[in-house]
Every structure is written in C-alpha cells, then in structure tokens.
Amino acid sequence: xVSSVLCQEPAADPAPTAEPARELxxxxxxxxxxxxxxHDFSATASETAMRIRTSKFRKQxxxxxxxxxxxxxxxxxxxxxxxGKEIPAKAVVITIxxxxxxxxxxxxxxxxxxGYPFTIYLYKNYVDGGGKALxxxxxxxxxxxxxxxxxxxxxxxxxxxxKASRKRGLETYNKFLNTEMGESKKFLEGKFGGSVKTxxxxxxxxxEEMLTKAEQLGxxxxxxVQPGKVKRQLPNEILPRYVILGNYDKIFDFAVxxxxxxxxxxxxxxxxxxxxxxxxxxxxxGAIINSRLPVISVDLAKAENIDxxxxxxxxxGFGEVPANYASEGKIFSWQVNRRLRQPIxxxxxxxxxxxxxxxxxxxxxxxxxxxxAAYLPDE
Numbered sequence: 001x002v003s004s005v006l007c008q009e010p011a012a013d014p015a016p017t018a019e020p021a022r023e024l025x026x027x028x029x030x031x032x033x034x035x036x037x038x039h040d041f042s043a044t045a046s047e048t049a050m051r052i053r054t055s056k057f058r059k060q061x062x063x064x065x066x067x068x069x070x071x072x073x074x075x076x077x078x079x080x081x082x083x084g085k086e087i088p089a090k091a092v093v094i095t096i097x098x099x100x101x102x103x104x105x106x107x108x109x110x111x112x113x114x115g116y117p118f119t120i121y122l123y124k125n126y127v128d129g130g131g132k133a134l135x136x137x138x139x140x141x142x143x144x145x146x147x148x149x150x151x152x153x154x155x156x157x158x159x160x161x162x163k164a165s166r167k168r169g170l171e172t173y174n175k176f177l178n179t180e181m182g183e184s185k186k187f188l189e190g191k192f193g194g195s196v197k198t199x200x201x202x203x204x205x206x207x208e209e210m211l212t213k214a215e216q217l218g219x220x221x222x223x224x225v226q227p228g229k230v231k232r233q234l235p236n237e238i239l240p241r242y243v244i245l246g247n248y249d250k251i252f253d254f255a256v257x258x259x260x261x262x263x264x265x266x267x268x269x270x271x272x273x274x275x276x277x278x279x280x281x282x283x284x285x286g287a288i289i290n291s292r293l294p295v296i297s298v299d300l301a302k303a304e305n306i307d308x309x310x311x312x313x314x315x316x317g318f319g320e321v322p323a324n325y326a327s328e329g330k331i332f333s334w335q336v337n338r339r340l341r342q343p344i345x346x347x348x349x350x351x352x353x354x355x356x357x358x359x360x361x362x363x364x365x366x367x368x369x370x371x372x373a374a375y376l377p378d379e
Contacts, residue, residue: 023233029084032229033077034069034255035093035241037200041106047246054106060244060252061110064092066287067256073117074148074198078221081232090258094118095223095241097152097200099126104138112145121152121200121223124187136191149188150198151219153180159205166207177213185217197221200241211237227254279303281347283367292340292369296323297333298349310352316345344368 040051047053064071070088077093079085094111096103099122111118120142126133139149157165157180165176181199188196197220201210204225214222214237221236228240242255280299283289296315300306311332313323323334332349349363 024235026084026232028231028233031080031087031089031091032231032258033072033080033087033091033093034229034258035077035095035223035239036252036255037223037225037241037243038094038096038107039098039243040100041102043106049245049247052244052246054102054110056246056249057107058110061114061116064116064256065114069256071114071116071118073146074119074150077230078197081221081230081236084232092256095121095150095200097121098123098156099129099134099139099152101132101134101138104134104142108142108145108147115146117146117148119148119150119198121150121198122184122188123152123156123202124154124184126156127187127191139192143192149192149196150200151181151184151188151196152200153202154184154187155180156202158203162205162207166209173209174213177209181210181213181219182217185219198223201225204241204243206238227251229258277363277365279363281363281365285365285367287367289367289369293336294340294367295333295335296345296347297331298363300330300332303330305353305355307352307354307356310350312350314348314350316347317342340369342369 038052038057041054041057042051043054045051047056069090069092071094072087072091074093074095076085076087077091080087094116096107096118097120099120103120107118120134120139122134122139127139128135139147143149155161162176166173185196185199195218197218199214199219199222201222201224206222206224211222221239223239223241225243226238226240227242230239234240242251244255245251277285279302282297283294296313298313308325308327311323311325312320313332313334314320315334315336317340318338321334323332325332344366345368346366347364350358352358
C-alpha cells in the first residue's frame with residue numbers, strides 16, 4: 001500500500017527552473033479558459049490547502065452554472081488550443097489530481113448530477129493503493145460518465161526528489177524522467193485504454209528536460225500550478241492552472257473572474273457562490289440583477305416564535321436599514337433608496353425570539369449587480 005501522505009500538502013518551491021516559452025504564433029481569438037485543479041474532498045474533515053469541504057465544492061460547481069460559465073471537456077480544450085475549434089469565450093475545465101477515493105465518493109456524484117466533464121490526474125503508485133486511493137473499478141465507472149484521465153507521474157515526486165535526481169547527472173535524470181513520465185503513461189493506457197496525452201506536473205514543478213521528454217513520450221498538453229487564464233498563444237508545455245485551496249477561497253474567485261465579463265465575480269469575494277437558506281429571499285442568493293434599486297426581502301412565513309420588533313436588516317454600504325415587516329404575509333423588506341454601486345451586495349437579517357433569545361445563525365446572503373445593464377446616470 002502506498003503512503004497517503006504523498007499529496008497531503010502542496011509541494012514547496014513549485015516555481016519552474018525553466019524559462020517560460022514564448023507565446024505560440026497563432027492569432028488570439030479572445031477566448032479565455034480557467035483550468036481548475038482540485039485534490040481531496042471531505043464532508044466532515046477540517047479543510048486544508050489540499051482538502052476542500054464537499055459542501056463548498058458543490059457551491060463552487062453550482063456557482064459556475066449560476067455565473068454562466070460553461071464547463072468543457074478536456075478534448076474540446078485541446079481541439080480549441082491546437083486547431084481553433086470554437087468554444088465559449090469564457091469557459092472552465094475541471095481537473096482533480098492524485099486519485100483520492102473522495103474523488104469518487106464526494107466529487108463525482110456532484111459532477112455527474114450537474115453534467116460536468118472532468119479529468120483525473122492519476123499517479124501510478126496510488127491507483128488501487130488501498131485505503132484512501134481510487135480503485136480501477138471506480139475510475140472506469142467515472143470514465144463512463146464524463147471523466148477522462150491524464151498522467152501525474154509514477155511516484156508523485158516532489159521538487160526535492162526531482163532536483164536530487166537531476167544533480168546525479170544527465171543519464172540518471174533521463175532514466176528518472178522515462179520512469180516518472182513514460183511508465184505512468186504506459187500504465188494508464190494499458191489499464192484504461194485510449195491515449196493519454198495530458199500531464200500535470202507533481203507540485204507544479206518542471207525543468208527544461210521535462211519539456212523535451214514530454215514531446216518524446218507523446219504528451220501534448222501539460223499543466224502547472226501557475227495561476228492564470230489559458231489563451232491560445234500560451235505554450236502547451238506549461239499551461240496555467242488554478243489550484244483551488246480548501247482554506248483560501250480567493251483562489252476560486254480569481255479563477256472565475258474574467259475581467260471583461262459582466263458575470264464575473266470580483267477578485268477576493270466568495271459571495272457569488274450559490275447559498276442555501278432556510279427562508280426564501282429576494283433577490284435570490286447569488287442572483288445577477290439588472291437594477292441598482294431593488295427591493296430586498298425575506299419571507300418569514302415558516303419562521304417560528306419570531307418577535308417582529310427585534311427584526312433587523314443590514315445591507316453592505318448602508319448599515320442597518322429601515323426595513324418593514326408585514327404581519328399578514330410575514331415579509332420583512334426594504335426598498336433600496338440609494339443606488340447600489342458595488343458589484344456584490346451583502347445582506348444580513350437577525351432577530352430575537354419571543355423569549356428574547358438572539359437567532360443563533362444570522363440569515364446572510366448576497367446577490368450581484370450587472371452594472372452595465374443596470375446603469376443609471378447620477379443626477
């Protein structure tokens with residue numbers, strides 16, 4: 001059985017030693033693709049850089065749909081990158097590294113439900129590794145429902161191991177690369193069929209020799225952990241990828257922010273994620289509205305033991321606002337009286353029960369403003 005600690009934390013020193021290649025001599029079609037990279041998932045365990053809560057992963061996946069960002073398969077990404085196949089101007093590719101069993105138990109049901117294609121980057125020594133590792137049966141099932149596979153080496157060597165091999169001389173390093181990059185490709189193709197042409201550098205670390213070896217072995221597209229959008233001119237050997245961290249939500253924000261997109265989430269905000277609330281609200285959580293003077297409301301018809309006098313609504317940029325409570329329909333609402341200027345508006349509603357106890361969890365949600373569609377010139 002392979003130790004499960006190999007990929008528990010991100011590798012140190014992920015910076016490449018090779019200079020980035022020049023842009024390819026192809027026209028820029030304006031398309032930008034965000035490649036997302038995930039690792040481990042859990043419904044209960046604490047979040048780490050490499051492990052994300054399953055509930056948060058679902059919110060992120062639903063946010064892609066809500067933001068109108070289509071998820072495309074790796075095959076379409078490659079066809080666009082190499083031959084100019086038409087894809088949406090702003091698109092997302094989902095990748096999952098290593099082969100944790102939670103890919104099957106936690107992520108796969110969500111991706112299958114939403115109809116999202118995804119690519120799993122497997123390293124040979126962890127396939128059928130027992131314990132927390134994916135099995136061949138699980139991988140084959142996922143491949144029947146939207147998954148493709150790519151190589152992630154044989155042993156998942158971190159930068160220190162790569163550097164140590166490289167220092168032993170060219171011959172030793174060449175054998176090392178033939179094993180890590182070559183044997184993993186042969187293994188995956190033999191076990192799962194098809195041709196494996198994509199590779200994710202373990203820890204995001206690469207050297208000049210890896211770029212040459214990749215071409216010799218038949219890899220066509222290789223991914224780093226350097227964040228950024230992919231455009232057609234970028235070299236296929238060192239493609240950027242956003243590694244989504246469980247304990248730092250801003251990375252996802254950056255990934256789904258397209259600077260010229262009206263549906264983009266501002267960098268540094270997770271408020272556009274789809275939220276599930278106990279009571280109906282308007283505007284709905286994460287909604288993109290075209291008015292800067294909306295009515296903000298919450299339907300409390302199903303709330304029990306509320307003392308209406310204690311209801312309080314706070315709106316970002318306004319503080320506590322003079323919201324009204326209609327006892328007949330139990331609607332607590334406020335008509336915005338000054339145009340919303342920020343792209344995201346956050347709302348919080350609190351109250352006490354009739355015994356004077358404050359609500360344990362405030363009702364919080366947010367929505368987005370399509371500022372171009374909603375633009376109204378100031379007086």
